[in-house]
Amino acid sequence: MTTTNSTSVNPAPTALRLHWLWLGLGLLSIQLLIASCFILIPIRSTFPLEDKLFHLAAHAGPAWWFFMLYRAPFERRALLTLFLALAIFDEALQQLTPYHIVETWDALANALGVGLGLLLADTRIGRLLMHTDHFLANSFKD
Numbered sequence: 001m002t003t004t005n006s007t008s009v010n011p012a013p014t015a016l017r018l019h020w021l022w023l024g025l026g027l028l029s030i031q032l033l034i035a036s037c038f039i040l041i042p043i044r045s046t047f048p049l050e051d052k053l054f055h056l057a058a059h060a061g062p063a064w065w066f067f068m069l070y071r072a073p074f075e076r077r078a079l080l081t082l083f084l085a086l087a088i089f090d091e092a093l094q095q096l097t098p099y100h101i102v103e104t105w106d107a108l109a110n111a112l113g114v115g116l117g118l119l120l121a122d123t124r125i126g127r128l129l130m131h132t133d134h135f136l137a138n139s140f141k142d
Helices: 019-035 050-069 073-096 104-121 124-139
Strands: none
Touching (some): 019 050, 050 073, 050 104, 073 104, 104 124
């Protein structure tokens, strides 16, 4: 009878072998999100809620990425708190520029984007990172 212990060489099937790569890409996405608060992005609105959808998508992407990366309940609660704080902080940062308007509805769209990211991480699309990780890790094996 063979037993395994926590010092096993093989990672668990759900463990991400390229964790540092995924973490780095996720941090880069947050930096790009914050940088977008300070640059002028010309938007020619074709319909009234287009700006709100941009806010929602801009926050859903990084949130989805990190909720795929960290799946334990306590990690998710911490991430949810951090991303909701970022959603508000992001809108507050925009008052530092003369070309952005701070709006409560934008902050709400940011927060809804965080919620969407959490929901997406628990669907089939939420397995994308795990499948990509295992594909790349197995592709470069000796």
